[in-house]
Every structure is written in structure tokens, then in C-alpha cells.
Amino acid sequence: MTDADRAAERVARDSYGRLLAYLSARSRDISLAEEALAEAFARALSTWPDVGVPDNPDAWLLAVARNAMTDRQRHLTRFHTDAEVPDMPAPEAAQDLPDERLTLLMVCAHPAIARDLHTPLMLQTVLGIEARVIARLFMVSPTALTKRLVRAKAKIRAARIPFSLPAHEDLPNRAAAIMEAIYAVHGVDWVSPGDGLGDEALYLADLLARLLPQDAEAAGLAALIAFGHARAQARVRDGILVPTDTQDTALWDATLQAYADRQLTRAFALGAPGRFQIEAAIQQVHMRRKGTGVTDWEALNRLYHALLQIAPSTGARVAQAAVTARVHGPAAGLEALAQIEVEAGTDVQPLWAARADLLAQLGEGAQAEVAYDKAIALATDMPVIRFLRGRRDALIDRI
């Protein structure tokens, strides 16, 4: 995809999200708004090639979609509906519409909607991604997901989940739910960077950071996702995972890295530290290697310590143990891993990968091989499996 393609897609996506949010907020019926907007786009595809693209495509789409909504509602007399389509002024462009995307995000991540539907709903409504594409990415049945999304939208309408910003005291929790859902998109991308949703995660995070300019964590999340996405080309080479500290920094996207640096600086200035900011700061330290040529393990050690205070997780503890090994030697790292195994159980894949690496460093070839085999058995992603196999085979060659 060229930069021009990307820009065109971004504009189209922006229009879709804005128009759908606007129509949904007015009718309080997302399904109705989606159908009407789809009809408008279909009409555009069939008429624009003949009559030319209108001067203001968004206003045209909005007018057609609004009429389609009114028509559909007339046909819905069988059922009572609270939905209403008041006269909407024809705006100059989607950019002139009131931006209702934040309220749409709030609806998608509403506590009355099942948590695992937050992300699919956002992808479908704000970005216009089809349910079957979302289902493939999250490895769930397309039929089941489609049904659940339809039901969720019916509930939003019937239970009248409000298209408005929540009360001031609820705002942080609701914003946090949106961030979790965006973070989940990022997670999918991380697992399979080839066909993932890196652009989509970044788009949503950047959108939220702009819609909530005073929220430090929203800026932190945008930074975190941008740092990760900047390394997308370097993370997997020839189908094999490349750990961050050995990646070719020439493959890192400098524009995205600079964007992430700016977002993180802005986040810190807001003076409200949080999990996403610390995670982003960890990525930032890793990526400073591009300028300095070295990784500051002491700084990473402090950041992981801070992260475990706020958001303890097994994954972060394993990463912390690996950093401990860099700072205090492999034996200290192995000790930390043993403690994690006692508390988190023995089937933690990254734990075995880290242990194998440290055992190999200590010259414990036989034990390292066993640990690599265990890590490979627990791994599910091919780039990770190939990486671990490569390490194990190199070890056997040395023995």
C-alpha cells in the first residue's frame, strides 16, 4: 500500500466512522444506521461512475443515508421503535458534523455489553470492518460473532444505552474500557503482524488520544501502539521472530517512532502516570537503541518494577526476570523465574523461553534443551516456534 492509498483509506475511514456515529447517535439504532449507510455507499458506487463524484461526497452520502433510514422506519411499523430521525442539516463535509465517535466508542465499550464484544463492535462501527474479517482475526466463528453483534446492537437500542458522554465520575472507567478494547486490537496485531490490524489499532488509539486530549493514558496507549507498530517490519524476518534487542533498527519506522515519542512526552506532561504510559516508556527505552546503539537495561529494570506495582501480570514478571538477568546475571534471572513458576504454574510459555536462554548462557546445555522443547511445545505462533527451534538447534550444534 502506498502512502497515497493509505491517506485515501484514512479519509474514507474517517468519513465512514463520523457518518455512522452521527446517524447512530440521532436514531439510537446502530443497525439501522449501518444499513442506511451501506445503501448510500452502494448507491454511490452505482451512480458516481456515470454522473461523477459530487462536490461534497459526505453530504451526499449523509442525505441518501438519512432518506434510507426514514424509508426503512416506515417499513418497520410492525414493531414499535423509539428510533427517530429528526431533520438533519446538510453539512459541508463530514468534518463539519459534530464528531460523535467518542460517544459511539463509549456505547461499544459499555459495561452492559459483553466485554469480549467491545473490540469487535468498535472495529465494525467506527472502522466499518466486516464481521467475518473480525471473526477471522479473533479466531471465532463468523456466524456466531455476526449473531452476537446483531444482538448487541439490538440491546443497545432496546435498553437505550445512551449516546452521550457518561457522568464525570464514570468517565475514567468508561475511557479505560475503550482503551482495553483498543489494546486488544494491538494484541491481535502482535501475534500475527502480517495480516493483523496494526493500522486499525493505531487509528483508534490516535483517535481516542485526540478525542480525550486531557487523558494521559489515552496518549500513553497511542504511544505504546505506535512504538510497537513502528517495529512491525523488524519483528519477524523470513518467518522467524526477532527479539527487540537484536532487531535491525534500520527497519524501524522513524515517523511512527517520532509520533510515539511526542505522544509519550505529552502524556507525561499531564502528570497522571498509568500502565499504558509505563509500557510505552519500556518500548521507548528499547527503541532508543536506534540512536545510542545500546539498550539501557537499568532503565528497563526500573520501569518493569514500576509496571509490576501498578499492573502485575505474569507476562510482565517474566520480562522483568529477563531484564534482571541482564543487570544481575543469568543466575539471578533463573531464581526470579523459579519464583514465578511457583506462583503462576508451570505452563507459562515465555517463562520457558526465558529460562532456556538463561540456562544456555550458563552453559547448562542439556537443561537448556529441555527448556527449549517445553517452550516450543507451549508456543502457538509459527514465528516464535521457528525462533526457538533455531536457538535450540544452535545449542545442540555447540554441544
Added chain:
Amino acid sequence: MRYTFLLYTDPADLANMTEAEGMAQRQAYQSYIEALNAAGVFVDTDWLQPVTTATTLTLKGGTRQVQDGPFADTKERLGGYFVIEVPDLDVAMSWAEKCPAAQTGKVEIRPSAMPTG
């Protein structure tokens, strides 16, 4: 928008209540009703007989089926309900949170299916 709160409680909790606890519970509901009234959102409420008196009826499948007992096989049993009139689910949820039943059991919120005005 009219919402109904269905209040689910474990009958065992009620059976083990002392007289003083029962009084405190009734007082809590009285205060809640007063708060709903003061906010102008109160519509109706009831206190239901024990679940042993419940009957469930369905016409699903074309014939009338009557079942002795509640609809769901969970530890909590329907113990009462509130009907409130508020603009949207967020407001309904904030009132459900304040309901004494939310402390010890579950409150199911159902939007009304009745056409409004």
C-alpha cells in the same frame, strides 16, 4: 424510558436474618423508596411471597405450559422488583447500584417493552 429492577436474593440469607437485621433491611428499602420518590423516578414496587409460591407459564411451542417454580435454576431467587422511569440505561444502572438487593444479591434490569405515551 421505564425500567424494571428484578431483585434476586438467596432465601437462605433471609431465613438466617435476626429480627433486628430484618428491621434494618425493611428500613433500607423504605429509604430507597423515599430516595426514588424524591427524585421523581419511582413508579411501582412490590414485595413478593417466597419462591415456593411461584408459577411459571409459557406459550412457547404453541401450547400453554405451566411450571411450578421460578424460571432459572440458580441460587438466587426473585424476591421483588422496582419499576422506575428514567431517560436511559446509565441512569437505570445507577439506581440499580443503590438498590439494597445489589448488596447481597443480583438486580436484573429489563427495559420495558410497553410502547410509551
